[in-house]
Amino acid sequence: MTDAFRHPSDETLQRYASGGLRPGLALVVRVHLGGCPSCRAALRRFDAVGGALLDELPPARISPVLLEKIFARIDSGEAPQEARPAPVFTADGFALPAAMAGCRIGPWRFVHPKLRWARVEVPGAEADRVILLKIAAGFAAPAHSHRGLELTQVLAGGFTDGRAQYEPGDLIEADESLADHEPRVTGDEDCLCLAAVEKPLRIHSLLGRLFQPLMGI
Amino acid sequence: MTAAVVESPTLDLAGVLGLSLGRRDTAIEAKGRTRVRARDEEATASIARAEELAAWMDAVARNQDRDAFARLHRHFAPKLAAWMARAGMSQAHIEDIVQDCMVAVWRKAPLYDTAHGGVSTWIFAIARNLRVDHSRRKANREMLPLNDWDDMDDQPDGESRLLAAESETQVRRALERLPQEQKQVLIEAYFADKPQSSIAQGLGVPLGTVKSRLRLALAKLRALLEDAQ
Numbered sequence: 001m002t003d004a005f006r007h008p009s010d011e012t013l014q015r016y017a018s019g020g021l022r023p024g025l026a027l028v029v030r031v032h033l034g035g036c037p038s039c040r041a042a043l044r045r046f047d048a049v050g051g052a053l054l055d056e057l058p059p060a061r062i063s064p065v066l067l068e069k070i071f072a073r074i075d076s077g078e079a080p081q082e083a084r085p086a087p088v089f090t091a092d093g094f095a096l097p098a099a100m101a102g103c104r105i106g107p108w109r110f111v112h113p114k115l116r117w118a119r120v121e122v123p124g125a126e127a128d129r130v131i132l133l134k135i136a137a138g139f140a141a142p143a144h145s146h147r148g149l150e151l152t153q154v155l156a157g158g159f160t161d162g163r164a165q166y167e168p169g170d171l172i173e174a175d176e177s178l179a180d181h182e183p184r185v186t187g188d189e190d191c192l193c194l195a196a197v198e199k200p201l202r203i204h205s206l207l208g209r210l211f212q213p214l215m216g217i
Numbered sequence: 218m219t220a221a222v223v224e225s226p227t228l229d230l231a232g233v234l235g236l237s238l239g240r241r242d243t244a245i246e247a248k249g250r251t252r253v254r255a256r257d258e259e260a261t262a263s264i265a266r267a268e269e270l271a272a273w274m275d276a277v278a279r280n281q282d283r284d285a286f287a288r289l290h291r292h293f294a295p296k297l298a299a300w301m302a303r304a305g306m307s308q309a310h311i312e313d314i315v316q317d318c319m320v321a322v323w324r325k326a327p328l329y330d331t332a333h334g335g336v337s338t339w340i341f342a343i344a345r346n347l348r349v350d351h352s353r354r355k356a357n358r359e360m361l362p363l364n365d366w367d368d369m370d371d372q373p374d375g376e377s378r379l380l381a382a383e384s385e386t387q388v389r390r391a392l393e394r395l396p397q398e399q400k401q402v403l404i405e406a407y408f409a410d411k412p413q414s415s416i417a418q419g420l421g422v423p424l425g426t427v428k429s430r431l432r433l434a435l436a437k438l439r440a441l442l443e444d445a446q
Contacts, residue, residue: 124353
């Protein structure tokens with residue numbers, strides 16, 4: 001099926017470029033970008049659009065002494081902040097992408113013998129709804145529909161939802177317009193996904209929303 | 218007058234803008250041409266400015282030229298402040314971010330590579346990262362590296378270096394080709410930290426209209442810029 005389902009939409013990349021995407025959703029996009037040259041090229045285009053639009057913004061008033069303050073900081077030789085190299089870390093035997101460095105992974109919980117999940121805490125955005133999902137081979141999640149934006153990045157294994165076959169590196173974007181989403185794990189390997197949802201939901205209701213029929217909520 | 222006498226670049230642009238030059242309504246045609254010409258001039262001015270900014274940036278990167286840096290500051294600081302104000306930040310935070318951004322521009326100047334895109338693109342990405350960083354400042358921000366634009370970029374070769382300068386020009390031309398109402402929604406999407414429903418309310422149009430204008434604008438930019446790459 002079409003390639004369009006495997007990447008973030010233009011709307012999502014534009015929100016990422018502007019810095020307006022919630023950190024949880026942005027994390028999933030960043031993991032995807034780490035392995036997708038075509039989306040990195042698209043992001044550069046959106047950055048270029050942002051730069052050109054920034055150039056055209058009507059200026060706001062700034063303090064006349066701001067430039068002096070900036071030169072004072074430059075001359076003070078205060079050390080530039082270097083980003084630490086991202087350590088490689090694993091969760092349940094899986095190596096996680098570098099973009100997830102700094103995230104805290106909570107304990108694994110079972111909702112079904114073939115379905116486990118762990119909470120992912122994004123530094124500074126602990127309330128964002130991000131989870132790792134580990135789904136055993138052969139498992140089909142019951143059909144569910146969406147409220148708000150949901151981004152799912154395949155980290156290992158693969159699954160299909162009737163629209164397309166997803167492999168590691170693919171990002172599946174779902175929202176209200178996608179009904180009866182029924183993912184089914186394909187192949188012999190367990191499937192590991194990183195998923196984030198936009199709507200502010202309690203963790204219980206997040207699961208309820210993802211696997212509503214299964215949970216009987 | 219008919220479409221045939223309009224010089225070809227204008228005609229091409231008019232076609233893209235969806236102006237109907239086939240109609241025998243000279244008043245509309247004349248108005249349309251003036252609008253097209255005015256926007257074409259805007260694009261040209263914008264490209265000229267981009268080249269000027271690149272020259273200043275080059276002087277900062279090579280010679281630590283403070284006059285050139287002051288000119289960059291005069292150009293960008295008020296625009297960055299305007300962005301952060303639209304994104305709903307307080308006056309104190311706006312000044313912090315603008316300061317952080319311009320200090321980063323000075324420090325990272327030697328790393329600036331025209332192959333990565335124009336100066337505005339580079340500064341936009343730095344400010345965007347600072348904006349994201351600021352929104353979760355209470356946490357240990359060193360833990361999550363946000364300089365993805367620097368790190369994750371594919372290493373450009375000689376050919377893409379030329380293409381980058383070319384695409385900077387293409388972006389500005391492409392933006393001028395968007396219908397005004399689409400561009401307006403695009404600007405809101407970039408710089409205002411508010412949901413589409415609030416954007417719709419502000420413009421006095423239905424939510425669906427905002428969504429479709431944004432989708433059209435992004436699709437058109439992709440079509441125009443993918444060809445250009």
